[in-house]
Amino acid sequence: MRDDFSQSVKDLLANRVGWKCSNPNCRKATRGAGVEKTNIINIGVASHITAASKGGPRYDENMTAQERKSFENGIWLCQSCSKLIDSDEMRYTVDKLKKWKDISEQLAVLELEDATVGKNDKDIELIRFYVQCFDRPAFRDRICMEGRMEDFDKAIEDTIIALNTGVLRTRDGSILKRAEGKSVIVNPEWREKFDTIYDMLVALRKRLRIAKKEGAYSTHGEGEVMYCFNDRNLEEWFNFTREEILKILFSMCEEIGIHGLRFPRDRYKW
Ligand SMILES: [Zn+2]
Structure with missing residues (x-):
């Protein structure tokens, strides 16, 4: 039995x-x-x-x-x-x-636990790193206040590289491997947000190249250069697009409970 x-x-x-x-x-x-x-x-x-x-x-x-x-x-x-x-x-x-x-x-x-909390923790660490990469004048100043456009373009390029590879270039040009690229983010909503941010960064660089070719802006002053856009809408597009990028970034910061970065709210009064 x-x-x-x-x-x-x-x-x-x-x-x-x-x-x-x-x-x-x-x-x-x-x-x-x-x-x-x-x-x-x-x-x-x-x-x-x-x-x-x-x-x-x-x-x-x-x-x-x-x-x-x-x-x-x-x-x-x-x-x-x-x-x-x-x-x-x-x-x-x-x-x-x-x-x-x-x-x-x-x-x-x-x-x-690993499938939920563990992987989420890694995403949060990555978001913290990416936020640091956006903490630079290229995302704070209005476009007319940027120094040299070449430096602005370089800053956007460095941010794209940081998002894609987790490598952050310091001011003196040395390279620091700090994290992984955005493709390892597990949360699909966060991954989509970073993909969107990436597309917007690429668009900024492309639009800048076209603007330069077309002579859409002129520069004023020595040293502390000021930019003057002939096309007010284009100038606003550069400001608006970067503001939108930080908004998407900020929405993730809020979710994970860290401080985000804010684009200056004080618009230039004409
Ligand atoms: Zn077995």
Whole structure:
């Protein structure tokens, strides 16, 4: 007479280890999609720690039938590991199997946390780094107050590089590898926001090149150069676009609870 597990005990054993084999060296997934839409393939086995019937591996005659078919006496394994533990009971002892079960239950919880909190933490670290990259005059001054346009263009280019590679160029031109590029961001909404910011930065550089060719702005003064745009709308576009970039950045800062950067609100009065 075998003391088999009930379906609810089997389900509990599998669920508590996330449907993965409890052998810490295996950790194979035991459940997946079948060919039919309604079909599930299951290669997991609810194995007995002490055997279900007399003469089986690790059989304990002091246990009651109820104890033998209880959750405490089961371990969720893949088919090959369930054969493995029954092939050598000197090696796969009761203590060892209980340890496997305990480790696997803890791993299942850790993996849950890693999928949510852990990855989110990494995203937050990246956002902190990117915000630093935007903390420069090229995103603070109105376009007419920028120094040389070449420096402005360079600053935008450096910001694009920082977003794509996690490399930040310092003022003296040396290169610091501080983080990863935006493609490793896990949160899809944040990734989309950074992709949008990237597109807007590229547009700023392109529009600047066209403006230069067309002679859309003139410069005044020595040293502290001032810019004068012939086209007021174009000038406003440069201000507005950078303001929008910081707004998107700021929306993420608010979500993760850090201070964002603000574009100056005081518009030049004509
Ligand atoms: Zn296994």
